[in-house]
Amino acid sequence: MKDDLTQLVDDPGAIVKVVRAFCERYGVAESTFGRLAVNDGKLVPRISSGSRIEPETARRVAEFMARADRGEIRLRGRPRRKKTESSDYRMAELVNQETSIHTPGSFAQHEQRHRYHVFAATTNESWVKADIITSDVGALEPGTDGFRLFFSPMDNGITLVRALRALHALHPDVPVQVVIKGWGLEDLRNTMSRMVDRLAEHPRTAFVMTNLYTREAVHLDKTAEDGPGGLSWHDVAFAGTRAFDYQRQMGGLFKELAPEWYVIPGEDDLPVYARPSVVCFYREDQRDAIRHLIPAKGGSDLAFDYAFLNHPYLHSHTMTFRTEYVLKPVIGCLAPGGQMKVVQSLGDDPAHEIVRTVWPDR
Template identity: 30%
Template sequence: MKNLLEVIEAFCNEHKMAISTFGRLSVNDGKLVSRLRNGNDVTLKTSKKIRQFISNKSQSEIKKVSSENTEVVKKNSNTENSESDKTKRFYDNRQNYLSFINTTNEKWQIAQRAAKELKYLKPTPPALKLFDAGMGDATILSHLLRALHRRYPIMPFLVVAKEISLEDVRISLSKLSDRFVEHPATVIVVTNMHYSEAPWLRPKNIDLAAALNWQNVELDGESSHQYGEQLRDLNEFLIDGWKVKSSKLTGNPIYIRPSVMVIYRKDHKFLLNDVIPKPGQVEGNYDLIIASQPWRARVSARIKAKNVLAPLSRALSSNGRLLGVQSYGNDPALQLIRKIWPDENPFPVDRHKLTKAVKTELGRESKNYNFLSGSDEKSLIRYNMHVMSNELEDSIGTSTLFAAWNAAVYVNQIGDDQIQPIIESNEYLKITAETLKEYGGLYFNNESFVISKKST
């Protein structure tokens, strides 16, 4: 695919077209180029379609697209989210995201923190209900489901997970097939809807609700291998159901058509009849909601509360608990960043400001909730970059330096426009090496908080 990738990148550079725009216009896939860069293949039919697009695209159409993109950028700069939009290019880069999650143990540490909430749950029939407000690659979710099985080995589970990324949904499904073997009484639902819609699996817009793409997937067989094969066969449904476009207001990806995928074992359909959700009949009422890094750090507390935390809080059951996790800073990674950009303040909204904003957004409803922001000792979650002790001796390897640099700028959400002039020299690698040696590696701090709904 290298030759095709080179052709695409040359075309985009020549016509000043974003790679995501090229993917959408050529084959209706905004992440086409990212997947090619990660070594994925495309079919001959898709390759032919791409080359035809490149050869047939007229200059007038290209100029029109470039003009439209410029207008969107100008409009974005006037919104409250403009500061975070400046940093989104790096933070949303899939290659950097994959590098980060594979070179740190953040997901595992968050999963362990989430598992501590299980002892406080008070589920009621017909099932324990869990909502994941950003499934990602399902590392956290799969760990948490194992912990849930250990605590409630025979209780039915209803798991609803929100995820807008087609690539992450594919990866997640490959990790979840074994859950249906160890815990047969499991229903897993995946949706691409907004935070204000996903807990209820119902779009707010009437027209979109009428176009709801709902599919039940009944798994046949008794082994995770069989289930895995059936989940891989869902590719066509996923490609159609998880198409996205860019929001004209924020530039964030949003769904074109709301989609819901309900997965359960066919041989347990009768037993799970009252657990399997039906269109228009989902009430929310979750026992546990996990909201791990569901926003860009620099977005205001009001926006985070209004768009994410308040809707999720309203989806809690009586005695239900929402665990929120976000980056905190005050760690070697932030110190590394400030050696290069002294005035950087990537985490302006701490958990205390956030819970206060949620109270304000909920208004009179807030009296029905407890807001637990806690002390640093109880709330901070430390995680590390994977590094061997012998890698930090006299000469640190280039791969380790790049991994540390990538993790630091990813967590602190530094934009491409800031990074580009810095990496023209090797000074940033020297600073990275000094930081690694000073602290014997690289660690990061997240902070957690809990919103619980009082018993009714």
């Protein structure tokens, strides 16, 4: 072994092949091998990238392997998985099974929160949806007392904040009410953190966030018989004039809301809110100017100029559920001349075409 390696100092590829065979045999990681042999965890990656190994280093490596073969050094590890059993391969296999619309039991990407957030963070879907809202809102004429927007569900806040920037550019002096239906702590945290800048640029804005079901959210009232009861209502006026002022106050508000926005298993293990919650926040110095846009508990008669439903239902939901519990309640709360836009993943779309190209159906 010693002679073999010292004679291969000018052939890094051959040395790497010998070392990797040793690691495979003893079940140790290449970084562990490097540390134990020459106190260098990056030895193997450097050699594999083409770096020349010094004869003395080759001698020490060969001596280490020889001692291990003689039993003088006891190495413990687990056999390395073959390439076909690697995590990357297994993940590709699972994604192929789970995203294909031809696979029984398939799901939409938005039905699992962690998958949706990866999807939203790595694609331009949020930008495209914001452009759709901008185009729609640009064709609407705000009412004399302000513009009322309903957005559900809130996702990570990127779509909404881009749309609100456009709304401010179109109507910088028009008061705005934004009712946002969310689901879970990550929705709340991501969206709240992005809305502070909107308060700074567009002072006359009233934000309303709720984790109620869609059919409840349009009325800001707990009406469904299922799920936890006891509506929690928060009315918060932020002091200051800078986004940083609101950010500091938002942090304390999030801690207060967090116990209510947890998602817990409900009937049939379907996720429900820990406690129904509504939070209204706005600038204290604008309270009088937008008082008519700040809802009150038990007395909110909402009428929206524009509603955007962002993947509002699951593929498992029946058409009756989608119509009666999602679409109709929102349509019923549109103001005269109001519009609603629905974006829903159907599965047979360009994104799935890409997935099927990368991971073909079997």
